[in-house]
């Protein structure tokens with residue numbers, strides 16, 4: 019056995035030491051997600067993530083949803099590097115004035131049908147940054163928003179659950 | 191020399207100048223200067239204390255502006271503030287940035303937020319209120335500020351131009367390919383090597399310092415947790431620290447210890463994430479996956495200890511809201527060795543790969559002199575030989591815990607990686623030690639009386655020093671809150687570290703600093 023194999027096997031064996039996440043729940047959610055992605059999006063649901071002024075924690079949780087414990091990509095959800103091949107735009111942050119143009123341009127670059135998902139309280143209506151001289155007060159003041167994932171930040175499990183909910187409603 | 195001797199020296203030279211401690215807290219010395227003597231005094235402190243400008247900011251007082259410039263006197267465990275008052279009808283001062291380069295960004299900040307002109311500073315371009323969307327003449331931190339009716343396509347930002355045969359520019363961002371904050375990087379290259387990098391930020395500006403004004407302390411505390419999400423504990427602690435200093439509030443030892451434990455957990459999940467990120471950026475995916483598992487474990491540990499993956503809602507004025515009781519202590523003592531064992535594996539994978547080491551060794555070198563000039567601190571500073579760590583040098587929560595800052599000399603990606611590895615292990619160790627010192631006690635002090643005043647709260651967050659200077663007014667509201675996240679100063683370090691490297695190594699250099707967009711942009 020090579021050193022790498024040993025490490026891999028030992029990592030797998032260890033599992034999760036602090037049991038605050040129920041792995042079987044994630045599996046179940048994931049299977050639902052996969053079914054929906056298969057049905058409506060030809061097996062892959064592609065998301066372009068965009069930060070319009072978030073504090074960074076929402077990004078961290080989206081990244082966590084991609085870690086080996088949640089691993090959303092195995093359920094057919096991919097985070098892509100360009101809006102050109104995205105089914106959905108996932109937006110965080112209250113839309114700083116400096117990002118309004120970039121947000122519009124990114125949306126314009128997407129092929130239709132275009133879904134827009136807001137993630138985190140401040141993307142909804144500015145959240146804690148509401149009323150600032152430099153925020154637009156949420157994504158919906160600029161783009162038509164399909165759905166919202168609440169939280170500050172939402173946990174990876176909540177993100178998974180919300181994606182399942184979105185795809186279930188999707189009939190387009 | 192004792193700090194009193196230093197102050198006496200200043201006093202003898204400038205008998206008309208008032209020097210004294212902040213009445214609320216004895217670790218802050220204020221030197222009330224005049225505009226004429228301001229630069230001379232700053233320079234004297236800078237040289238005497240070997241401190242960069244830790245923060246420099248203005249405040250709009252009814253009849254005039256006041257400018258503060260602060261330095262850290264490590265060996266005295268004191269902060270020194272030089273202040274000057276500036277008349278409102280001539281809003282200008284003589285810039286000190288030519289003598290003390292670390293003042294430069296603060297000059298630009300003061301100009302854009304207050305409209306006070308730093309005379310003699312050749313670079314006063316705006317940092318956050320982008321020329322493209324924000325009209326001239328609107329200064330948000332003036333008390334009589336009224337937002338412009340229209341914003342939109344206006345001016346243009348002037349990038350530094352490098353000219354000559356074969357030089358070309360590569361613009362990148364603000365929107366990047368990954369799941370990451372926005373920033374614009376403009377490389378000037380001659381063939382492969384980078385000869386200049388200009389970093390333009392401010393894209394996530396949310397007007398936080400203005401938003402803080404007029405808020406209650408509790409509201410401000412909530413905002414502080416959203417300044418830079420991956421350092422939300424450091425930020426909220428720094429805010430609490432400032433308020434507690436103003437109130438003269440002694441928090442229970444147990445509360446201090448719990449804060450220290452949670453701050454170390456914040457450091458651990460971020461450091462391991464960055465170690466994995468460095469592996470990702472050279473395409474070494476297995477260790478990066480292992481690192482993200484360790485990070486996830488710590489987030490889950492955070493939930494079990496505090497109910498929040500990012501430790502929000504824990505800090506309160508007077509202490510903490512969540513105890514670490516015997517069960518949680520047992521959990522920590524159980525889990526930490528497992529985390530360390532996994533971490534050890536991660537370390538071994540990285541150190542046994544020569545091709546990995548080859549990529550990080552001597553890449554992105556930041557010289558000590560450059561780091562000092564720019565006032566680079568925290569992980570990046572320590573990797574270049576600047577041994578400043580507020581936990582050691584100034585913070586009461588770590589008193590009596592044996593601890594010394596980790597430093598390196600080479601200032602390359604490898605050095606920053608090694609500092610993180612050492613600090614990760616050190617943090618786990620510190621937590622175990624601090625757990626041993628905890629005695630049954632209350633976890634917060636709820637009886638305190640309100641006071642107006644000002645003070646500096648400071649914490650060594652995982653990136654470096656997080657500073658909150660806060661002034662509370664008679665109405666019990668925030669009058670002024672100046673936040674300095676370490677990222678603000680350290681981005682300049684990155685722009686020098688990449689010089690002579692090739693663009694494909696930029697992500698690697700960037701990750702090894704891993705600075706916060708949100709914390710810089712405010």
Ligand code: SF4
Pocket residue numbers: 071072073074075076110111137138139140141145146169170171416419
């Ligand atoms: S919702 Fe909360 S966690 Fe997410 S970006 Fe906004 S402030 Fe940060």
